Amino acid sequence: EPLMRRVVEPSIVRYFAWRGDPVARWMRPQSKGDPYPLYEDIRRRGLVRSSLGPWVTASHATAETVLRDRRFSSSPVHQRGYQPPSFPLGDPRAELPAGDLLTLDPPDHTRIRRLVSGAFTPRAIAGLEPWIRERAVRLLDQADARGPEFNLIDAFAFPLPIAVICHLLGVPAEDQDKFRAWGHDVVTTLEPQTSRAARHHSQASEIALAGYLRDLVAKRRSDPDDSLLSALIAVEEEGDSLTSAELVSTALLLLVAGFETTVNLIGNGTVALLGERAQWDRLCKEPELISGAIEELLRYDSPVQMTSRTATEDLEVDGTVIRKGIPVIVSIGGANRDPAIFAEPGRLMVDRPEAARHLSFSLGIHHCLGAALARLEGRIAIEELTSRFPGLAMAGTPVRRPLLVLRGFETVPVRAAA
Numbered sequence: 539e540p541l542m543r544r545v546v547e548p549s550i551v552r553y554f555a556w557r558g559d560p561v562a563r564w565m566r567p568q569s570k571g572d573p574y575p576l577y578e579d580i581r582r583r584g585l586v587r588s589s590l591g592p593w594v595t596a597s598h599a600t601a602e603t604v605l606r607d608r609r610f611s612s613s614p615v616h617q618r619g620y621q622p623p624s625f626p627l628g629d630p631r632a633e634l635p636a637g638d639l640l641t642l643d644p645p646d647h648t649r650i651r652r653l654v655s656g657a658f659t660p661r662a663i664a665g666l667e668p669w670i671r672e673r674a675v676r677l678l679d680q681a682d683a684r685g686p687e688f689n690l691i692d693a694f695a696f697p698l699p700i701a702v703i704c705h706l707l708g709v710p711a712e713d714q715d716k717f718r719a720w721g722h723d724v725v726t727t728l729e730p731q732t733s734r735a736a737r738h739h740s741q742a743s744e745i746a747l748a749g750y751l752r753d754l755v756a757k758r759r760s761d762p763d764d765s766l767l768s769a770l771i772a773v774e775e776e777g778d779s780l781t782s783a784e785l786v787s788t789a790l791l792l793l794v795a796g797f798e799t800t801v802n803l804i805g806n807g808t809v810a811l812l813g814e815r816a817q818w819d820r821l822c823k824e825p826e827l828i829s830g831a832i833e834e835l836l837r838y839d840s841p842v843q844m845t846s847r848t849a850t851e852d853l854e855v856d857g858t859v860i861r862k863g864i865p866v867i868v869s870i871g872g873a874n875r876d877p878a879i880f881a882e883p884g885r886l887m888v889d890r891p892e893a894a895r896h897l898s899f900s901l902g903i904h905h906c907l908g909a910a911l912a913r914l915e916g917r918i919a920i921e922e923l924t925s926r927f928p929g930l931a932m933a934g935t936p937v938r939r940p941l942l943v944l945r946g947f948e949t950v951p952v953r954a955a956a
């Protein structure tokens with residue numbers, strides 16, 4: 539198993555947490571509530587080596603260097619001690635390529651990314667605005683009809699991105715609940731520290747999702763529609779096209795990346811704004827600020843808190859040698875609060891001029907392919923919420939999902955008032 543997972547077995551975490559190890563402290567439950575003081579501590583210490591193996595950075599400049607340097611790879615195959623996974627016969631994951639866009643290196647990454655982005659153009663994304671807005675309005679109508687109090691996540695923040703990505707990929711509406719459950723399970727595989735039971739459960743969901751998508755790709759091959767999936771099947775450039783296995787793995791990534799992150803932009807963003815009432819009120823009065831405010835919401839409480847890269851050779855960063863095969867954890871949440879870039883980083887300011895320098899969509903060759911779509915969904919969600927419910931207020935304590943990589947809420951009780 540990848541180093542990240544092997545090295546953070548809970549007992550070791552407890553041991554090093556007691557020894558004050560920064561990575562282990564990060565894994566502790568209390569950090570999940572508010573990890574920002576810990577990031578600050580890590581940033582102050584520079585590039586730090588965890589006794590668990592990886593290096594960690596929470597500095598914006600160092601994060602930028604690592605993410606842009608192609609000699610740092612996203613693929614776990616470069617990690618020291620890496621063992622390739624093996625799947626039982628008949629497991630649909632056995633037919634998938636060894637990596638997806640997120641984890642492939644060039645030239646495979648370049649080839650697949652070129653083919654996929656061809657069907658994912660900014661114009662196609664902008665054309666989705668009326669559809670997304672109509673869906674957002676309908677969801678808020680339903681929430682409003684059910685009563686003055688509702689859980690923002692269940693009623694709005696989750697169903698909106700799911701509907702959008704299923705619409706894009708051409709997944710039948712009646713299957714969307716299944717997707718939500720599978721996606722919820724699959725993302726726990728991103729977590730460095732999950733129990734054996736949770737891992738088993740998430741693998742079962744991954745198998746179900748891969749099998750479902752394999753069947754859907756086969757169906758669309760013989761019966762194309764106007765969905766992104768059919769466009770991906772048809773895409774061909776200079777005689778090159780995606781194989782069925784690549785299509786399934788890309789669809790799986792798009793699906794999970796498409797809603798498990800955007801839900802947190804809407805959820806974290808709304809909670810942050812309601813916590814700073816003046817900022818919420820300002821967006822209600824000056825909706826033209828919302829587009830820029832989305833960048834600040836992404837910065838302030840990033841839906842993706844970290845990523846990692848592995849040195850493919852001995853490399854020097856900030857005067858420190860990172861040995862070949864050792865990962866560097868890039869704290870996106872930490873880089874986004876670096877005072878070298880962001881003045882008063884702990885303050886939410888919807889008109890912050892430097893907000894767009896956040897690293898929430900990462901940088902370099904793996905920069906989020908769905909960034910334009912996520913920004914569009916986030917803008918529409920906040921526009922519709924502020925215009926319909928300027929008096930929106932918290933109706934209880936929001937509950938966070940106990941995850942480190944994806945930061946978001948399970949429940950956000952709100953009271954709607956026009």
Ligand code: HEM
Binds near residue numbers: 791904907
């Ligand atoms: C990659 C964040 C929404 C599709 C990434 C990465 C980040 C990220 C941080 C790069 C990870 C790394 O460098 O290791 C986010 C956030 C979102 C969001 C914060 C919402 C607020 C979306 C959406 C889609 C999407 C809506 C698709 C519809 C992808 C894909 C990649 C990616 C395909 C892999 C790109 C590559 O490796 O070449 N995203 N994402 N994301 N994202 Fe997103």
